[in-house]
Amino acid sequence: MAHEPTYAGAQIEPRDGLSYVRGATDIPLSDATVSRFLLETVARFPDRPAVVFREQSIRWTWREFANEVDALATALLQLGLKAGDRVGIWSPNRAEWLLTQFATARIGAVLVNINPAYRLAELEYALQKVGCTAIIAAEQFKTSKYLDMLAALAPELSDAELNDLHAAKLPALRTVIRMGDSTTPGMLNFDDVMRRGRAALDTARLDALEAKLDAHDAINIQFTSGTTGNPKGATLTHRNIVNNARYIAMAMRLTEADSLCIPVPLYHCFGMVLAVLACVSAGAAMVFPGEAFDPAATLAAVHEEGCTALHGVPTMFIAELDHPEFAKYDLSRLRTGIMAGSPCPIETMKRVVSKMHLSEITIAYGMTETSPVSFQSSTTDPLDKRTATVGRIQPHLEVKIVDALGQIVPVGETGELCTRGYSVMRGYWGDEAKTREAIVDGWMHTGDLATLDAEGYCNIVGRLKDMLIRGGENIYPREIEEFLFRHPKIQSVQVFGVPDAKYGEEVCAWIVVRPGEQATEQEIRDFCEGQIAHYKIPRYIRFVDELPMTVTGKVQKFVMRARMIDELKLAEAKTA
Numbered sequence: 001m002a003h004e005p006t007y008a009g010a011q012i013e014p015r016d017g018l019s020y021v022r023g024a025t026d027i028p029l030s031d032a033t034v035s036r037f038l039l040e041t042v043a044r045f046p047d048r049p050a051v052v053f054r055e056q057s058i059r060w061t062w063r064e065f066a067n068e069v070d071a072l073a074t075a076l077l078q079l080g081l082k083a084g085d086r087v088g089i090w091s092p093n094r095a096e097w098l099l100t101q102f103a104t105a106r107i108g109a110v111l112v113n114i115n116p117a118y119r120l121a122e123l124e125y126a127l128q129k130v131g132c133t134a135i136i137a138a139e140q141f142k143t144s145k146y147l148d149m150l151a152a153l154a155p156e157l158s159d160a161e162l163n164d165l166h167a168a169k170l171p172a173l174r175t176v177i178r179m180g181d182s183t184t185p186g187m188l189n190f191d192d193v194m195r196r197g198r199a200a201l202d203t204a205r206l207d208a209l210e211a212k213l214d215a216h217d218a219i220n221i222q223f224t225s226g227t228t229g230n231p232k233g234a235t236l237t238h239r240n241i242v243n244n245a246r247y248i249a250m251a252m253r254l255t256e257a258d259s260l261c262i263p264v265p266l267y268h269c270f271g272m273v274l275a276v277l278a279c280v281s282a283g284a285a286m287v288f289p290g291e292a293f294d295p296a297a298t299l300a301a302v303h304e305e306g307c308t309a310l311h312g313v314p315t316m317f318i319a320e321l322d323h324p325e326f327a328k329y330d331l332s333r334l335r336t337g338i339m340a341g342s343p344c345p346i347e348t349m350k351r352v353v354s355k356m357h358l359s360e361i362t363i364a365y366g367m368t369e370t371s372p373v374s375f376q377s378s379t380t381d382p383l384d385k386r387t388a389t390v391g392r393i394q395p396h397l398e399v400k401i402v403d404a405l406g407q408i409v410p411v412g413e414t415g416e417l418c419t420r421g422y423s424v425m426r427g428y429w430g431d432e433a434k435t436r437e438a439i440v441d442g443w444m445h446t447g448d449l450a451t452l453d454a455e456g457y458c459n460i461v462g463r464l465k466d467m468l469i470r471g472g473e474n475i476y477p478r479e480i481e482e483f484l485f486r487h488p489k490i491q492s493v494q495v496f497g498v499p500d501a502k503y504g505e506e507v508c509a510w511i512v513v514r515p516g517e518q519a520t521e522q523e524i525r526d527f528c529e530g531q532i533a534h535y536k537i538p539r540y541i542r543f544v545d546e547l548p549m550t551v552t553g554k555v556q557k558f559v560m561r562a563r564m565i566d567e568l569k570l571a572e573a574k575t576a
Helices: 035-042 062-078 096-105 120-130 146-153 154-161 192-200 203-211 238-252 271-284 293-304 314-321 347-354 384-386 432-438 475-483 520-529 555-566
Strands: 020-022 047-054 058-061 086-090 110-113 134-137 177-178 218-225 229-237 260-263 287-288 309-312 336-339 364-365 375-376 397-402 417-420 441-453 460-462 468-470 473-475 491-499 506-511 540-543
Touching: 020 347, 035 062, 035 096, 035 238, 047 062, 047 096, 047 364, 047 441, 058 062, 058 192, 062 096, 062 192, 062 203, 096 110, 096 203, 096 271, 110 120, 120 146, 120 229, 134 146, 146 154, 154 177, 177 192, 218 238, 229 238, 238 271, 238 336, 238 364, 238 375, 260 293, 271 287, 271 375, 287 293, 287 473, 293 309, 293 314, 309 314, 314 347, 336 347, 347 384, 364 384, 375 397, 397 441, 432 441, 468 506, 473 475, 475 491, 475 506, 475 520, 506 555, 520 540, 540 555
Parallel strands: 047 287, 086 110, 086 134, 110 218, 134 177, 260 287, 260 309, 309 336, 336 364, 506 540
Antiparallel strands: 020 397, 047 058, 218 229, 364 375, 397 417, 417 441, 441 460, 468 473, 491 506
8 A cells, every 4th residue: 555644734735746635733623512612602702693594583692592502401301311312303494403403412412313305214214223212303394294204103102101102113212392383192392392491491400411521422413325225324523513613614714794594404414514513613693594495585585684605505506596586686795605515517606606796605525424524615715726626625634535456546646535534423323334344544435536636626526436416415326226126016226327407416217127017107206205205216217128237247337327318418517
């Protein structure tokens, strides 16, 4: 293996012609817990605006927000929850989500982010895998009726005592807290829980508990789909996400005078770390336009709240720019933000800078397992670097780009990007084998193919694994393939991504049916409906007699992809 440089001081630019960089170390790492991180900001800016949820008509200063967090934290203790317990949150962007994020951290419970698009099979797997003791759920979101799904998995709820569920399929689950005004047998109401917490508020007890927590404790589990077919629970610590948020905010030059419009989902690192915790780091206000992304609501929020920063995946920025009433919104106060989540089309980036006044917008790259950001452009980088790369290495991190033998490749050559440093996750919850595969000698193997230029700017050029990214959602074909294999008519199936102007990529499936059987595209989609998340359902389905193979029997997905691009007359957008 090629000699690895030792980590002693910054090396923003590669040296000796090798694709290895390490970040600056002049700003030390923090050992604050998430709770301490928030309290420090509250002490600095108690009466400044902190949180706006426009759909819920909620506006809190930092002091008001912290008081609400402490009320929920007190209530969770009353319900018997303690440090280390896993608490699921299943909801779109609502104030309850944000309160749960910080209330669980206050008492040392582990927040489990559940994708709002999950359906029954995915929900059951997630709750069982990490042994959630409690779940806080919205009533419904779009076509997903969360409480109905929970009742289907735990029919015992109908006869259960509040806070004392015993369900055959979910043996660890004791507590279900529902949002909204209605009541459901076996479930507590979020507002009632908050009232009890306010009545019994004991800040001294919470402070004493917080003092016992350690920055290296696990505090968050985020599910990232695996090529083995089941989601993996990336387990992150206070130290992981607090520090990543600090350096993200610094790269954006975020201050307490800023207000960030957040249309990205909270369940994802983009919302939870790059947005919320970055705002906490700087004391900037968080503005949530709605429960889910809507271009008009986002533009209206920026206009009416005077936002100075805006986050989004490329799909969101495109929808905003192309909105028929775009010109009526005043975006002149916008300055900075982040475009990330999927490859950023260069032309889109240029339009965002010129038409949305985002002269200092940055690009960020990372993965959930690295908390998530490893590379980010700065507000002062030349436009060509901000439109054609993902920036340079973040502080206190190392990155090397290696070939198939693990040797560091020369500058400019393609290889797999590996990250080491404070941001690397603790591991996959309950899966030591997968953790050992992913993290070798402290290096997180990302599976992404990348290049580094002579100045240390990184470009992501592809994916070592099969993963495709649709509108910012990571999709692993193997997961969909394994689900489709359950269909009685399917003999074999291969899933892959094809270019899409709106979402970046769309899901395509090639299917070979069993001898004597026939199936329709609609039949396959109906089979998926309600069982897997909507964004995983293949948009393009082709029935074929056989799959293209190598002489050794390996399926050639690149051949299928090329054929579909030709058949559908698709064009691949040039991206950073």
